[in-house]
Amino acid sequence: MAEKIRVLLAKPGLDGHDRGVKVVAAALRDAGMEVIYTGLRQTPEQIVTAAIQEDVDVVGVSILSGAHMTLFPAIVDLLRQRGGGDKLIFGGGIIPDDDIAALEKAGVSKLFTPGASTVEIIDWVTRAVAAKKNDEKLL
Amino acid sequence: MSLYTEFQGGSEVALSKIISHIENRREGYQEVLSRLYRTGGRMYRIGITGPPGAGKSSLVNRLAGLAAEAGHRVAVICVDPSSPFTGGALLGDRLRMQDIPLDKGVFIRSMGSRGSTGGLAAATSNVTVALDAFGFDTLFIETVGVGQMELDIIDACDTVVVALVPESGDAIQALKAGLMEIADIFAVNKADRAGSDQMVYDLQSAMEMKAVHSEWIVPIVATQATANVNLDELYRHLTAHKAYLEKTGLLAQKRAEQLKKKVERVLVKSIQRDIDRTLLNGAVLDDIVGRIMRGEDDPYSAGQALFRQYKFGS
Ligand SMILES: Nc1nc2c(ncn2[C@@H]2O[C@H](COP(=O)(O)OP(=O)(O)O)[C@@H](O)[C@H]2O)c(=O)[nH]1
Numbered sequence A: 001m002a003e004k005i006r007v008l009l010a011k012p013g014l015d016g017h018d019r020g021v022k023v024v025a026a027a028l029r030d031a032g033m034e035v036i037y038t039g040l041r042q043t044p045e046q047i048v049t050a051a052i053q054e055d056v057d058v059v060g061v062s063i064l065s066g067a068h069m070t071l072f073p074a075i076v077d078l079l080r081q082r083g084g085g086d087k088l089i090f091g092g093g094i095i096p097d098d099d100i101a102a103l104e105k106a107g108v109s110k111l112f113t114p115g116a117s118t119v120e121i122i123d124w125v126t127r128a129v130a131a132k133k134n135d136e137k138l139l
Numbered sequence B: 001m002s003l004y005t006e007f008q009g010g011s012e013v014a015l016s017k018i019i020s021h022i023e024n025r026r027e028g029y030q031e032v033l034s035r036l037y038r039t040g041g042r043m044y045r046i047g048i049t050g051p052p053g054a055g056k057s058s059l060v061n062r063l064a065g066l067a068a069e070a071g072h073r074v075a076v077i078c079v080d081p082s083s084p085f086t087g088g089a090l091l092g093d094r095l096r097m098q099d100i101p102l103d104k105g106v107f108i109r110s111m112g113s114r115g116s117t118g119g120l121a122a123a124t125s126n127v128t129v130a131l132d133a134f135g136f137d138t139l140f141i142e143t144v145g146v147g148q149m150e151l152d153i154i155d156a157c158d159t160v161v162v163a164l165v166p167e168s169g170d171a172i173q174a175l176k177a178g179l180m181e182i183a184d185i186f187a188v189n190k191a192d193r194a195g196s197d198q199m200v201y202d203l204q205s206a207m208e209m210k211a212v213h214s215e216w217i218v219p220i221v222a223t224q225a226t227a228n229v230n231l232d233e234l235y236r237h238l239t240a241h242k243a244y245l246e247k248t249g250l251l252a253q254k255r256a257e258q259l260k261k262k263v264e265r266v267l268v269k270s271i272q273r274d275i276d277r278t279l280l281n282g283a284v285l286d287d288i289v290g291r292i293m294r295g296e297d298d299p300y301s302a303g304q305a306l307f308r309q310y311k312f313g314s
């Protein structure tokens, strides 16, 4: 039995609906992944705690509120501080190209803009997780 | 440093990764489990089961908070169904547990059922061993809540709470599903809805007809998980049931029974694996089936002959 890819989907900030996240959640599930959705208005603290406790491979963050330049770095930094630096972070939202470059430099692995299809997202997650090397020792 | 060493130093990251090793049966997981088993045994395990939408997650949301406030080190495992077709799962219980004070160190882990049908995942009870060894003293386990007979919980818990809702016919449903037998406490949740009193009454009469095997009278508590009504009452019954099991020696007895079953399962699985590897490899079964279909052999004689061959080598 192949291992399941585990993904946390989170939606920080105060902007309204989570339709987009739910579509992505369903698509990743149908692609055979285990998807943990933590709901709206999550703080970076809550997102990072969930990512660590659930030992996910990937954290997907949706930000529509325009606060991406503060929220993404906050999540990346906190995750690293708390020992979860090996987890990949991807994001989605309306994000200008310059910001995308800056965020990818800051440690966000991949950003999807609103046109992205779920197939692209599934594909990226699958490949990125497969490429991750795992050198931790159990005993 | 190894994960196990970091685990012993109290790293939550290491705990979480060790759980993944156990869940995926990665190389070395049994050795780790062997060590973890020897350092645990103090954690009290509470199971919550019941039909989908009864409010199991919402109840745990409140109960875990009450336990943490009372000074306990609390962990939660919630199991959701995996798709039998894709193996994927949407693990949504955590979404209903937003009031749990994570800053008090409560640890929540979601698991997909991954093909198990007894209400828990195959690895759930092993995961509890890791939580126990890590130092949590109180665990809540939420079952999948879709099956009729989610009985795994009996072997993994000390106290079982059955959550029901005041929908008509639910008491009868509970009777049929064997929930009467496994409940130590009933929570009739969504007491804000019509029919709650009736439901409590129906359960009471059903319980009165049940043969009484113990001094424990199964409490039936009407709760409203979302509005946080009567949850302290439910929590008091949990504490009382724990005290009852401890006082009567039933807790030790129950755990001894569970361990017996566990050892038995390990033994049977080892034998099964050995049989698959030695006796049944290749086309042995195909040959036998051919003979049976030609009327030259039958399943009973063939099975017995295989057993003799396995045990005595002839
Ligand atoms: N009206 C009402 N709704 C509730 C109550 N408790 C939970 N719910 C709601 O019932 C739904 C299912 O709850 P959940 O805890 O996810 O149930 P589970 O499937 O058994 O884990 C959610 O929408 C909850 O908000 C309650 O006491 N009253």
Ligand SMILES: [Mg+2]
Residues within 6 Å of the ligand: B056, B057, B058, B092, B093, B142
């Ligand atoms: Mg639930």
